[in-house]
Structures are given as C-alpha cells and as structure tokens.
Amino acid sequence: MKIGYIRVSTKEQNTIRQETLMESLGVDEVYIDRMSGKDTHRPELQKMMAYVRRGDTVIVESISRFARNTRDLLELTEQLTAKGVEFISQKESIDTTTPTGKFMLTVFGAVAELERAYILQRQREGIAIAKEQGKYTGRKPVEHPEFDEVVRRWKRGEMTAVQAMKKLGMSRSTFYRHVRGEAEKHHKGEAWKGYPK
Known part of the structure; x- marks a missing residue:
C-alpha cells in the first residue's frame, strides 16, 4: 500500500495542496496532523507508524512535513526500514530503496x-537589536481577572498563600513575582516590606 503523511503547523493552515499531491500519486491511505513538527509525538504520525506493514511505501510532500531535525528524521526512517517499509519524499526526490536515496536522506535532513x-539565530539577533533600540518588551505578563481580589483576601488572612496560588493557577515564584510587581506599582519609592507567607 501507498501511505501518505500530511502535516501543517496549525489548524488554520490548509492541507488541500498536500492532499491533491497524494491523490495524484495514487495514495491508498492518508494520515493528517495539524500541529508543530518539533517532535515525533504527533497522534496521526504515531498511528501511521503503527499501521504500516512490510511492502508498504510512506510518501510525504517534503522532509519538513515529516520531521524537523535530522535525529527524528533518521529515527523514523530507520523504524520504517526495520518494518520493511519504503520512504519517499516527493520534493527532494528521495527514495530509501536505493543507496543514493539513503545518502540523500541524511544530507537533506542535515x-x-x-x-x-539559521532562522532561530536570525530571530535571536533581531530580538537583541530590538531590545537595544527599546522596541522589544518581551511577552506580555499573564493577567488573571481575579488576581487583585485574591491578593486582598490573602492579605486579610482569609486564605493562605497556597490557596491563593491554587485559585490563580500560579506557581509560588510567579505568584510572589506578581505580588511584588503590584506592590512596586502602587508604592513607588517605598521599600519592599514583603507580604505574609
């Protein structure tokens, strides 16, 4: 059987282009993941890997749809090879039934x-430049609608810090960081005296 694997990064992205390709290649079964390819813990990928049998061929539009790093790519193709399953990446013209195809698979993966x-490096460099120019402020802090009320109740002794953290869904460090931030906003110029533990 010819088994097609399709992946798009988000639910909003369209799979039609990849599905049309699979149809033109006469694929019998298609598995579609709508999520990041940062690792191999993708439900449809795992189902496909369990489903394929000796003599089957797995077809993908490109390596990047199948795996995002060389290690994952080689591990997945090794699993397929161990099961007697061929692998074809259409964009890169890779076919693991040939020695050249196996070599090219490693090269393209790298x-x-x-x-x-390189993309991640450029992003980091761009952020560094933006910070120098004062244009980058980082992620917006998570705001909880009940934060002020919960903190007031905590300060009045109506609940413990642990109960407050649980209600807000915050870790200890996040909770106290937010409390300090609020205190500094409301008491500029005053020394931080702390809150009850």
Missing part, C-alpha cells in the same frame, strides 16, 4: 536542520 538553526 540541511533542513541547519536552515532551521
């Missing part, structure tokens, strides 16, 4: 990982 590393 190149894809290198490109991703």
Whole structure:
C-alpha cells in the first residue's frame, strides 16, 4: 500500500495542496496532523507508524512535513526500514530503496536542520537589536481577572498563600513575582516590606 503523511503547523493552515499531491500519486491511505513538527509525538504520525506493514511505501510532500531535525528524521526512517517499509519524499526526490536515496536522506535532513538553526539565530539577533533600540518588551505578563481580589483576601488572612496560588493557577515564584510587581506599582519609592507567607 501507498501511505501518505500530511502535516501543517496549525489548524488554520490548509492541507488541500498536500492532499491533491497524494491523490495524484495514487495514495491508498492518508494520515493528517495539524500541529508543530518539533517532535515525533504527533497522534496521526504515531498511528501511521503503527499501521504500516512490510511492502508498504510512506510518501510525504517534503522532509519538513515529516520531521524537523535530522535525529527524528533518521529515527523514523530507520523504524520504517526495520518494518520493511519504503520512504519517499516527493520534493527532494528521495527514495530509501536505493543507496543514493539513503545518502540523500541524511544530507537533506542535515540541511533542513541547519536552515532551521539559521532562522532561530536570525530571530535571536533581531530580538537583541530590538531590545537595544527599546522596541522589544518581551511577552506580555499573564493577567488573571481575579488576581487583585485574591491578593486582598490573602492579605486579610482569609486564605493562605497556597490557596491563593491554587485559585490563580500560579506557581509560588510567579505568584510572589506578581505580588511584588503590584506592590512596586502602587508604592513607588517605598521599600519592599514583603507580604505574609
């Protein structure tokens, strides 16, 4: 059987282009994941890996749809090879039934990982420049609608800090960081005296 695997990063992205390709290649079964490819813990990928049998061929549009780093790519293709399953990546013209195809698989996997590393490096450099220019403020802090009320009750002794953290869904460090932040906003110029534990 020809088994197709399709992945898009988000639910909003369209799978039609990849599905049309699979149809043109005469694929019998298609598995579709709508999530990041950062690791191999994808439900449809796992189902497909369990489903394939000796003599089957797994087809993907490109390596990046199947795996995001060389290690995952090689581990997945090794699992397929151990089951007697062929692997074809249409974009890169890779076919693991040939020695050349196996070599190209390793090369393309390494190149894809290198490109991703370059992208992340450029992002970090861009953030560093934006910080220097005062244009980058980082992620917005998480705001809980009941935070002020819960803190007031905690300060009045109506609940413990642990109960307050649980109600707000915050860790100890996050809770006290937010409390300090609020205190500094309301008491600028005053020394931080702390709150009850």
